[in-house]
Amino acid sequence: xxxxxxxxxxxLAAASAHAQAPRATPAPVAPxxxxxxxxxxxxxxxxxxxxxxxxxxxxxxxxxxxFVAVTNGDAGHQTEGGGALAARRRAEARxxxxxxxxxxxxxxxxxxxxxxxxxxxxxxxxxxxxxKADLVLAPRPNDYHPxxxxxxxxxxxxxxxxxxxxxxxxxxxxRKNPVFMYFQDGFQKPNPFSPDIAxxxxxxxxxxxxxxxxxxxxxxxxxxxxxxxxxxVPRDPVARRRWLRETRAAAPxxxxxxxxxxxxxxxxxxxxxxxxAFEICEYGTRPDEATIRKLFPFLP
Ligand SMILES: [Zn+2]
Numbered sequence: 001x002x003x004x005x006x007x008x009x010x011x012l013a014a015a016s017a018h019a020q021a022p023r024a025t026p027a028p029v030a031p032x033x034x035x036x037x038x039x040x041x042x043x044x045x046x047x048x049x050x051x052x053x054x055x056x057x058x059x060x061x062x063x064x065x066x067f068v069a070v071t072n073g074d075a076g077h078q079t080e081g082g083g084a085l086a087a088r089r090r091a092e093a094r095x096x097x098x099x100x101x102x103x104x105x106x107x108x109x110x111x112x113x114x115x116x117x118x119x120x121x122x123x124x125x126x127x128x129x130x131x132k133a134d135l136v137l138a139p140r141p142n143d144y145h146p147x148x149x150x151x152x153x154x155x156x157x158x159x160x161x162x163x164x165x166x167x168x169x170x171x172x173x174x175r176k177n178p179v180f181m182y183f184q185d186g187f188q189k190p191n192p193f194s195p196d197i198a199x200x201x202x203x204x205x206x207x208x209x210x211x212x213x214x215x216x217x218x219x220x221x222x223x224x225x226x227x228x229x230x231x232x233v234p235r236d237p238v239a240r241r242r243w244l245r246e247t248r249a250a251a252p253x254x255x256x257x258x259x260x261x262x263x264x265x266x267x268x269x270x271x272x273x274x275x276x277a278f279e280i281c282e283y284g285t286r287p288d289e290a291t292i293r294k295l296f297p298f299l300p
Pocket of ligand 1: 043
């Protein structure tokens with residue numbers, strides 16, 4: 001498999017149909033306290049669905065977030081494919097990042113063909129090192145989709161190697177291992193997702209949906225086609241954005257609700273409508289409570 005270097009990062013100037021959408025204006029953060037968050041998804045749109053809400057919150061506070069799609073998404077459509085689809089999805093990812101004020105990188109590995117090779121592991125090690133990450137987010141390695149599964153495995157495989165100078169020596173190793181956490185999922189075997197951290201995203205749910213709305217090829221074409229619901233997607237952009245909220249903004253699960261109540265107290269925790277949750281990975285730095293509070297400055 002031919003693998004090229006990073007091909008897309010967020011560009012501020014975009015002559016896009018959504019150029020009028022407001023861009024987050026970061027608040028000043030004291031020097032030395034800016035957090036560096038990096039999230040890995042298999043496809044351009046995966047990170048958005050799992051962490052778009054907290055990404056908007058970090059960006060609004062002036063922290064730095066990079067989303068990385070490990071594949072270029074060139075298989076994710078019913079009538080398009082190859083380089084043309086990869087280019088379309090790269091542009092969608094760039095626009096999604098622009099809408100909330102984060103970077104979006106799309107690695108040029110083929111969609112549907114991802115394997116946990118040494119080559120891709122090194123791409124991920126370099127991304128984490130270059131970003132000087134404090135927190136790394138990724139899927140658990142027991143997802144239904146092989147690309148998701150191997151993205152989880154690849155990030156686990158990088159979780160110690162990022163501090164080993166002789167591995168990928170062209171990119172300086174980190175002196176401190178980041179904290180690694182998993183995105184929420186619904187898979188039960190061999191063990192269900194266990195939410196260690198749950199964050200209310202009520203005040204940024206529209207920003208998250210704006211981000212997802214940028215992935216037109218996925219939200220309004222491919223995913224509804226897979227589900228057999230393509231006929232229900234409105235054609236009008238305003239109506240379909242409303243449809244997105246109705247179909248894609250899910251309420252917290254019982255386990256996430258319990259985690260919210262633990263963090264926010266019963267009254268606030270039970271009132272949360274939308275949340276994102278994360279499970280601490282056993283690899284990398286295991287965070288104590290003080291580190292968790294530092295990494296999630298928007299928790300009460
Ligand atoms: Zn995916």
